[in-house]
Amino acid sequence: MKCPVCGGDCIEDAQAVMDRVPGIFSPCPHCSYRVLDKNAPPPGRTYGPPCSCGKRFIDEVFAHLYVILVEEGVFSGKEPLKATGMPLIHPGFFTTGPPFLPPNSLVLVSPVVTPGAAARMVYEVPEVRGIVKSGDFVPGAVDPALARPPRTYDLLAGCDVRAGIFPTSAGPLVIFTQQSQMHIEFPRPRNPKIESVERVIAQATPRWFVDACAGSGTLGLCAARHGVKNVVLNDAWYAAAFWSAQNIIVNRAFFRVDEVTQHLSYSAMKDGQVSREPVLVAHTRGDQSLSVYWGDFRELYRVLPPEPVCTVLDLFDKSDREANRQVMREWQSRVPGEVFIP
Ligand SMILES: [Zn+2]
Ligand SMILES: [Zn+2]
Numbered sequence: 001m002k003c004p005v006c007g008g009d010c011i012e013d014a015q016a017v018m019d020r021v022p023g024i025f026s027p028c029p030h031c032s033y034r035v036l037d038k039n040a041p042p043p044g045r046t047y048g049p050p051c052s053c054g055k056r057f058i059d060e061v062f063a064h065l066y067v068i069l070v071e072e073g074v075f076s077g078k079e080p081l082k083a084t085g086m087p088l089i090h091p092g093f094f095t096t097g098p099p100f101l102p103p104n105s106l107v108l109v110s111p112v113v114t115p116g117a118a119a120r121m122v123y124e125v126p127e128v129r130g131i132v133k134s135g136d137f138v139p140g141a142v143d144p145a146l147a148r149p150p151r152t153y154d155l156l157a158g159c160d161v162r163a164g165i166f167p168t169s170a171g172p173l174v175i176f177t178q179q180s181q182m183h184i185e186f187p188r189p190r191n192p193k194i195e196s197v198e199r200v201i202a203q204a205t206p207r208w209f210v211d212a213c214a215g216s217g218t219l220g221l222c223a224a225r226h227g228v229k230n231v232v233l234n235d236a237w238y239a240a241a242f243w244s245a246q247n248i249i250v251n252r253a254f255f256r257v258d259e260v261t262q263h264l265s266y267s268a269m270k271d272g273q274v275s276r277e278p279v280l281v282a283h284t285r286g287d288q289s290l291s292v293y294w295g296d297f298r299e300l301y302r303v304l305p306p307e308p309v310c311t312v313l314d315l316f317d318k319s320d321r322e323a324n325r326q327v328m329r330e331w332q333s334r335v336p337g338e339v340f341i342p
Helices: 014-020 058-071 115-124 192-204 218-225 238-250 266-272 297-303 321-334
Strands: 086-089 106-110 128-133 154-158 161-166 173-178 208-211 230-235 259-262 279-285 289-294 310-312
Touching: 014 161, 014 173, 058 106, 058 115, 115 128, 115 154, 173 218, 173 238, 192 218, 192 310, 208 218, 218 230, 218 238, 218 310, 230 238, 230 297, 238 259, 238 266, 238 279, 238 289, 297 321
Parallel strands: 106 128, 208 230, 208 310, 230 289
Antiparallel strands: 086 106, 128 154, 161 173, 259 279, 279 289
16 A cells, blocks of 8 residues: 555555554663653753664654754744644554654654754654644634635645554554644544444444544444444545545455455545545445545435434534534434434
8 A cells, every 4th residue: 555645655454553563662671761841941952862772762852853943943942842743653552651762653743843844854853754734723624514625734744644543342443644634633542432433333233334524434444343234434525535445445354345446546536625525435345335435424315325324423513512403403304314423
């Protein structure tokens, strides 16, 4: 699976990612570390090199990134270490202690970074995969009226494709995403949305499950992981629909599918940004039928079967309850079966 962002081998099968996980962020007997105060500048403009095993404690990596920001004139040297940005590790999973980072395992999401500093970070700091410039908004949040495409962060250097490992009671899912284009989801030991999907599936034992605002596909693929026979994932945002399809391929060994067919390329979808009509992105052949559509969920009923489906509506804005009730009523007027907000 060639990475559509950098052309490299960023995307791996779920099992290959899982096999690397035990110990991936653990120190070797020779690894040293110093814990730095995140609310103060690092002492001196120095940083230690990686250990001979190739790993380096995350605070030392951040000291290195901080020094580059000072040398590039972004920082004066008085800023606290945490102002450097937010670390997203690859693969991301719930860990209790701070990680010792192997090469190519960190995407930095930073509000301050410049293109010049980003290029140096990717070149000079071996742990860095990619540098993303963030803003004070959620990337990839679809405007409900689809009047304009979502705003995104900027990938300044390297590659921002990374995986998160999400536990379900049927086993883990490995979910790849492109961080500048999608909202950030952290794997936690308990995931209330996954648990709510599992509760509904256990009660309703649906033949059809629809994840109408799928994002990178976690909830729909959770239903597939639990063996639901027919699963439809849908999102209006190109990146969400594309990565949902990729994540079927990544996790296909966990499903009863013989073959996955992808109908659209990343570049074709990126050009389109947002789709209103449901366009088929990928589908599977085999005992289980999984499909991904790229479109407005309010149009999805056109491609659903005339039988009850169980639908999860993971809307971005859950604060306006009346608006959400209206959305659910509208959905139920067209699609038979149960609908729930996770
Ligand atoms: Zn890549
Ligand atoms: Zn070491």
